[in-house]
């Protein structure tokens with residue numbers, strides 16, 4: 239398909255251009271768990287590296303069609319899909335790092351990813367947490383054993399924006415594998431390839447699927463990293479273009495051996511959602527900015543953390559990186575006099591839910607839910623107060639979500 243087409247056109251016509259039966263505009267859902275061959279030589283050829291399908295743990299035509307779309311969105315080389323974003327991250331870290339290797343990551347990352355890296359550290363991978371909004375802090379963490387740098391684009395729930403472009407430049411100088419979790423920005427606001435990422439992870443459960451009806455994740459190779467000097471790549475995957483070796487190992491070991499495979503049904507739902515990603519994301523961002531401005535001006539709000547506000551520490555960086563859009567996520571601290579539970583129970587439009595990147599606006603009290611497990615002491619260290627909310631803004635009519643919040647504060 240012609241590359242000159244825009245983001246949405248490309249995704250909408252992606253299946254059709256690959257010759258779907260009967261002129262269908264969607265790739266069908268292929269539930270088959272196995273794929274049979276008409277010749278034994280063909281069977282052997284697919285096992286030996288020819289493209290094709292064997293057993294659905296390693297993917298189906300339906301997951302492949304979704305992977306092709308994500309690859310086009312990211313401007314990458316190829317993608318591998320997984321059952322969840324966490325499965326994609328697990329496959330990436332556990333297939334590319336070994337005991338003794340060193341990983342530099344941001345201190346502001348998704349809590350479950352932080353927990354996953356704790357498991358990795360227990361197996362002997364050294365993990366250093368740094369303030370990734372500051373390139374010098376990232377540089378200072380370097381050691382001879384450093385193999386990989388991992389960061390997210392916008393952090394949840396504090397909305398810190400890592401210096402992703404400067405980190406990419408530095409990783410290139412140091413020949414480090416650079417993995418960017420693009421979930422909060424999506425390839426519509428930010429492409430990993432443009433900030434020098436080697437691999438880009440997206441949780442498809444969030445904005446890309448968008449409708450809170452399916453879980454999924456992908457790893458996309460940008461083709462920027464030359465894996466020929468990366469000795470963790472096993473011999474059978476050192477074939478063809480070295481830019482593709484890392485993803486091949488993630489696919490083989492992560493999907494075939496670890497088995498966190500995306501189902502064909504979920505892949506189909508996500509692919510349908512992805513058709514409107516750009517439209518939904520623009521509306522979410524516009525709604526979030528309008529709400530952040532309204533809340534910031536309200537006497538019952540102590541602080542609003544949103545990159546779109548000029549007072550945000552990385553406001554300018556976010557504007558440059560994400561094309562003047564600032565995402566759908568914000569942190570809101572209420573004044574002490576407002577009871578957080580009473581306030582939340584007065585909301586009529588916002589759903590009290592932990593998800594993010596949905597078409598609906600969602601809210602949850604951070605200290606009492608996603609940060610409950612870590613305890614009060616650690617929360618205090620991280621500056622998380624008992625009346626801090628996390629908001630994920632949807633595509634509702636703007637005034638409805640503003641009114642919902644303001645009325646509940648009266």
Ligand SMILES: *Cc1c(COP(=O)(O)O)cnc(C)c1O
Nearest residue numbers: 322323324348419421441443454
């Ligand atoms: C939700 C999320 C994940 C995990 O994705 P799931 O599909 O829920 O497993 C990873 N990274 C970030 C930044 C997320 O927000």
